[in-house]
Amino acid sequence: MTKLKILQEGQSYTFRSYFEMPYEVDQILAELGYCFVSDLLDLPKTNRSLIQFAQLRQDIQDSLKLTLLSSETSRREVIIAPILLAVARFCQCQIRLEYPLQVNDWLKGNLDYLLQAQQGFLVVEAKHEDLSRGFTQLAVEMIALAQAEEQAIVYGAVTIGDGWRFGKLEQATHTITQDILLYSVPSQLEQLLQILIGLIEAMPYELNR
Numbered sequence: 548m549t550k551l552k553i554l555q556e557g558q559s560y561t562f563r564s565y566f567e568m569p570y571e572v573d574q575i576l577a578e579l580g581y582c583f584v585s586d587l588l589d590l591p592k593t594n595r596s597l598i599q600f601a602q603l604r605q606d607i608q609d610s611l612k613l614t615l616l617s618s619e620t621s622r623r624e625v626i627i628a629p630i631l632l633a634v635a636r637f638c639q640c641q642i643r644l645e646y647p648l649q650v651n652d653w654l655k656g657n658l659d660y661l662l663q664a665q666q667g668f669l670v671v672e673a674k675h676e677d678l679s680r681g682f683t684q685l686a687v688e689m690i691a692l693a694q695a696e697e698q699a700i701v702y703g704a705v706t707i708g709d710g711w712r713f714g715k716l717e718q719a720t721h722t723i724t725q726d727i728l729l730y731s732v733p734s735q736l737e738q739l740l741q742i743l744i745g746l747i748e749a750m751p752y753e754l755n756r
Contacts, residue, residue, distance in 0.1 A: 551570075551574060552578075553568065553570055553574060553575060553578045554578045554579075554653055558652070559652045559653075559655075560652065560653050560654075560655075561655055561656040562654075562655070562656030562657070562658075562684050562687055562688050562691070563656060563684065565683050565684050565687045566674075566677075566680050566681060566683060566684040567680075568683070572679070572682060572683040572686060572725075575683055575686075575687070576683075576686055576687075576690075576723060579653070579654075579687065579690055580721055581686070581690060581716075581721045581722065581723050582720070582721060582722045582723070583686070583722075583723055583725070584722055584723070584724045584725070585724070585725045585727055586724055586725075586726075586727060587726065587727050587728065588713060588714075588715055588724055588726040588728075590713060590715075590726065590742045590745065590746065591742070591745035591746055591748065591749040592738075592741040592742055592745040593740075593741050593744040593745040593748055595744065597737060597740055597741065597744075599637070600633060600637075600736070600737070600740055603629060603630070603633050603736070604733055604736050604737075606629065607625070607626055607629065607630075607732065607733050607736070608733050610625045610626075611625065611626075611733070616708055616709065618675060619673060619674060619675035622673065622675060622706075622707060622708030622709075623659075623673050623708070625708065626706075626708035626709060626732055627660070627671070627673050627706055627708050628660075630732070630736075630739070630740070630743070631660050631662065631671060631743075633740075634662070634740065634743045634744055634747070635662060637744060638662075638664060638744055638747045638748070640662055640663060640664040640747055641662070641663045641664075642660060642661070642662050642663075643658070643660070643661040643662075643663070644659070644660060645657045645658070645659065646658040646660075646661040648688075648691055648692065648695060650691045650694050650695050654687065654690060654691035654694065655691070656688075658670050658671075658672070658688055658692070659671060659672050659673045660672075660673070661692075662747060664747040664748075664750050665750060667698070667700075667702075667746075667747070667749075667750025668692055668696065668698065668701060668702075668750075669702050669703065669704070669743070669746055669747060669750075670685065670688050670689060670692055670701065670702075670703040670704075671703065671704045671705075671706065672684055672685040672688060672703065672704070672705045672706070673705075673706055673707075673708070674705060674706070674707050675707065676707055677707075678705055678706075678707060678710060678712055678729070681705040681706075681707070682705045682712060682714060682725055684705070685703045685704070685705040685714055686703075686714060686716070686723045686725075688703065689701045689702075689703045689714065689716040689723065690716065690723075693716050693718050698716075698718065699717070699718050699719060700715065700716065700717055700718070701715075701716040701718075702714070702715055702716075702746050702750075703715075703716070704743075708732065709731060709732045709733075710729055710730070710731055710732070711729070711730040711731075711732065711739055712725065712726055712728075712729050712730075713725075713726040713728075713742065714726065730742070
């Protein structure tokens with residue numbers, strides 16, 4: 548059987564291009580030299596008290612009563628941005644929106660959200676729908692970030708606002724693992740926050756292991 552050729556030499560692809568491709572995530576990542584695994588990720592979780600996020604939960608619940616999440620913009624403004632900004636304030640880390648990144652003609656575009664803590668990064672890709680293809684785009688963004696910043700480990704999350712899924716890139720094995728768990732908002736907001744903060748807290752230690 549002839550090996551499927553998805554990416555063509557001389558062609559240019561943005562991160563968004565991978566979301567629009569009609570191929571499976573493992574096929575696309577294989578073209579970029581990475582293996583895809585779907586498994587239960589052992590994600591770090593913070594032990595710190597999250598009592599100060601009670602108002603965030605109430606704000607999101609109130610907003611959901613008044614807003615129809617009918618577009619990517621509405622999902623970003625009502626759920627995604629408030630969560631990530633609250634996490635950034637809590638952790639005192641930088642958050643960049645629409646962060647431009649170009650490694651080569653196959654790895655380029657804007658990252659919706661990029662949280663940076665000391666030596667580590669967490670990239671978040673926001674979508675209106677289709678978490679599956681959204682993860683494909685996220686995986687390519689993690690590859691680009693790992694190469695651009697020479698990171699051994701990169702964490703990421705793809706979200707449609709009320710649903711979040713995490714991923715982990717390990718450069719040593721060229722493996723990207725998609726967590727099989729999905730976290731719902733607002734019902735699992737506390738678990739989501741524990742992981743987002745835990746990832747940021749763990750970054751320097753993960754990278755130096």
